[in-house]
Amino acid sequence: MRLIGGAAIDKHRNPLPPETVAACMDSEAVFLGAVGGPKWSDPHAMLRPEKGLLELRSVLGVYANLRPVQVLDELIDASPLKREYLTGVDLIVVRELTGGIYFGKKTRDETVASDLCIYHTHEIERIVRVAARLAGERRNKLCSIDKANILETSRLWRDVTDRILEREFPELETETLLVDAAAMHLLSRPGDFDVIVTENMFGDILTDEASMLAGSLGMLPSASLGDSTRGLYEPIHGSAPDIAGRDIANPCGAIASAAMLLRHSLGLDDEATAVEKAIRAAIAGGARTADIVAEGDIAVSTTEMTDRIVAGLT
Numbered sequence: 001m002r003l004i005g006g007a008a009i010d011k012h013r014n015p016l017p018p019e020t021v022a023a024c025m026d027s028e029a030v031f032l033g034a035v036g037g038p039k040w041s042d043p044h045a046m047l048r049p050e051k052g053l054l055e056l057r058s059v060l061g062v063y064a065n066l067r068p069v070q071v072l073d074e075l076i077d078a079s080p081l082k083r084e085y086l087t088g089v090d091l092i093v094v095r096e097l098t099g100g101i102y103f104g105k106k107t108r109d110e111t112v113a114s115d116l117c118i119y120h121t122h123e124i125e126r127i128v129r130v131a132a133r134l135a136g137e138r139r140n141k142l143c144s145i146d147k148a149n150i151l152e153t154s155r156l157w158r159d160v161t162d163r164i165l166e167r168e169f170p171e172l173e174t175e176t177l178l179v180d181a182a183a184m185h186l187l188s189r190p191g192d193f194d195v196i197v198t199e200n201m202f203g204d205i206l207t208d209e210a211s212m213l214a215g216s217l218g219m220l221p222s223a224s225l226g227d228s229t230r231g232l233y234e235p236i237h238g239s240a241p242d243i244a245g246r247d248i249a250n251p252c253g254a255i256a257s258a259a260m261l262l263r264h265s266l267g268l269d270d271e272a273t274a275v276e277k278a279i280r281a282a283i284a285g286g287a288r289t290a291d292i293v294a295e296g297d298i299a300v301s302t303t304e305m306t307d308r309i310v311a312g313l314t
């Protein structure tokens with residue numbers, strides 16, 4: 001166990017201390033709790049917890065962030081969307097994680113601020129290949145999302161994506177959407193999507209949106225991978241400071257991230273599937289944390305939900 005984010009700022013005045021980096025580099029997989037909280041959220045602070053997470057993603061070289069969104073039948077009513085849009089939704093967003101506006105140069109003075117969004121061809125090529133290979137193992141459909149009507153980085157994104165897909169993955173059924181339209185299509189026809197590939201910030205925003213298909217932000221896991229099997233695993237939700245310490249958070253996203261860790265970094269496919277089945281079984285058995293509980297039902301605590309999942313492991 002090593003510190004990152006706010007706890008690391010408090011102890012070491014550094015959101016990503018060197019000893020944390022060393023331990024992560026020396027590990028086959030990194031399992032991460034969320035960072036951030038009101039104590040460290042002064043926008044003018046030099047040291048921010050989020051900076052530690054971005055640096056960790058960068059030093060680990062985990063450029064491909066896989067965010068699967070599955071709608072479980074039992075949770076359809078937890079989503080604000082109508083049932084007919086949700087049945088059978090099973091998509092995965094492949095978010096570019098170590099480039100774009102998150103990592104470009106920032107400037108700020110009294111009256112003007114800027115964030116540089118920059119993408120290199122090789123960064124686009126490698127993420128598109130990851131997404132395309134994944135589509136080949138699934139339903140052979142790939143949708144690339146950009147803002148090529150406005151952004152130069154998106155025009156490069158589109159040129160590179162078209163070239164790679166045409167030359168290397170002609171068998172895939174492909175689609176390109178502008179991000180604003182994609183935000184709408186995700187709600188109006190979520191069942192049409194299989195694999196979505198997009199740049200860092202669009203992926204951040206669209207996956208919070210997509211989590212509502214699954215009923216709650218608390219349900220979604222993620223795996224961040226680079227060129228080796230070493231990966232960084234974290235639920236897509238943040239630290240939820242508003243409910244901290246109350247034993248009511250949904251542990252499913254974190255536990256499902258551990259399943260992804262078993263599969264992608266440790267090669268333990270059967271064990272990963274067993275964990276995923278146990279999550280489904282607990283939900284099928286009626287266990288629901290507050291974020292996914294049906295009206296009139298009683299929510300279980302984080303501890304109880306976790307115990308039910310563990311009890312269902314076979």
Ligand code: IPM
Nearest residue numbers: 035036050053054204236238
């Ligand atoms: C996420 C989070 C992070 C991000 C924050 C905490 C830096 O929102 O993983 O989606 O923006 O990438």
Ligand code: MG
Nearest residue numbers: 204205208236
């Ligand atoms: Mg996010």
